[in-house]
Amino acid sequence: MIGELVRKEADLAVAPLTVTAVRERHVDMAAPFIHTGLSFITHKAGDAEESSFSLLAPFSTDMWAGLLVSFLLTALCIFLVGRISPSEWAEPRTDENRFTLLHSFWYIMGSLTLQGAGPHPKAPSGRVVSAIWWIFCVLLLACYFANFSSVMRSKSRQVSISSFEELANQDVIDYGTLEFGSTMLFFKNSNNPVYRRIYQQMERKKSFVSNMEEGVRRTQEGNFAFIGEAVSLDLAVARYCKLSRAQEVISMRAYSIAAPLGSPLMKNLSVAILELSESGELTHLREKWWASKCLGADAAHASGALQAHDLRGLFVLLGLGLGAGLLLALLELFSKAHNRAKDGKRTCCSALTSELSQRFGSAAEKDEEDGGDKSKA
Known part of the structure; x- marks a missing residue:
């Protein structure tokens, strides 16, 4: 865009253009409408308080709630099948019902630990419910332990980095910035040994990214820090709950609108921008569009915990199994009632x-x- 202004191919460049000495020599820049600097974003580390509840970390809150509901419904289903099915309770007036409500809960709990707790269902309907619950438990425990290992490994690799010096002194996560951008040139030409070391590390590992979206995506995946202008990083943090921006901001700079040298538009543009700044309108607009969308979002989602919708197929399978078991128990009861009706006229x-x-x-x-x-x- 700057080249188009220099060649008189455009009258105005409306974009977040960084005000630099080189640009001031070749184009006119209006009064800055925002000030920013360089910072970096990382994958948000888990809170220290969560370590006391590490056993709950693999599943989110709604997932645990879904498991509790599934446990209660399955126990109730076993109880109903034990009551309804003639194969479990053929003569209610003389036989003892083995599947009381308390025993049903105990049986389901034993199945959840893969140990079992007798007696086991005799009726086909009870066996259907029991088999579906066992399949549900096996798949659920497999998901739990797989995600538990992933969450613990992720937490062990997380480091708390709040400054560029800490970023340069660690080797746990990689970091990068836009290739051939002004941020890369700042680190490349800097006389500060810390900043020079950061550039050398990025150059050695070829950790530059081609665009902002790629940098944000790699940061979300973990073990990567994306360096860029703080105002752009704040917008990414507001949209993606997994990201966190470091407090340190270096190399303060300003954004402005550019026009060809001698453009009559610059005076009016600068006055208008200053009026918006003095009235607080620019601050209001930034608070509006940079407001975090993560307020009220589930923190477990940001920590990698499995959500209920991630395993909705498992819950659907359990629901179908419970429904099939109850339907089969009712058919057994209907068959017995039909036979008794014929015998007793x-x-x-x-x-x-x-x-x-x-x-x-x-x-x-x-x-x-x-x-x-x-x-x-």
Whole structure:
């Protein structure tokens, strides 16, 4: 754009152009509309307080909530199948129901630890629910331990870097900046030994990036620090919750709008920019557009914890299995009620109601049913 202004091919360059001595010699620059400097962004390190809850780190809060709901629903399903299925509880008036609500919770807990807790379901419906829960537990534990290893390894490699000197003195993470940009030239031409060492390290590892998006992406992936102008880095931090900008800012500079030498537009542009600055409008615009979008975002997402939607297929599989088990138990009960209706010359609905009242009714209702059967006999 500067070349187009010098060649008189454009009347105005409206862009965040850094004010430099070389540019001032060849084009007119308006009053700066923003001041910034050089800084760097890194992948956000986990809080120290989270170390006390490292066992919970592989899964996010909503994931743990989903697991709790799955545990309760599966235990309830085992309890219902144990009550409904004739293969589990053939004679409610004389047999003892093995799957009470408490035992159902204990059985599900034993399955979650891959140890098991007897007695095991006998009915096909109960075995379907049990098999689906075991598959769910095996896959869930595999995901947990895989992500636990990843999270712990990530935390062990995280370092807290707050200055360029600390960045230059460590070798845990790589760092880079835009290739052939003004930031690269600053480090290349600097007489400061720390900055010179930073450039030599970037040159040796060829860690330059071709554009801002690539630098932000590599930083999000971890083990990389992207060096750039603070105002641009602040915008990236506001959009991506995993990023954090260092507090140190060096080589303060200004952004401005450029025009060809002698342009009559510069005077009015400079006055307008100064008026916006003095009225606070520029500050308001920066606060508006640079406001963080991470407020209220799940911190676990930024730490690499698995979200519930990451394993939604696993939850869908469990839900289908529980539904199939309950449906199969009801079919077993319908079959028994149908056979009893034929033997007792009753309607199917009457036999089914009798079966359900015996399985879910009170002891008084069962005694009443016993009395009714004896009187008929």
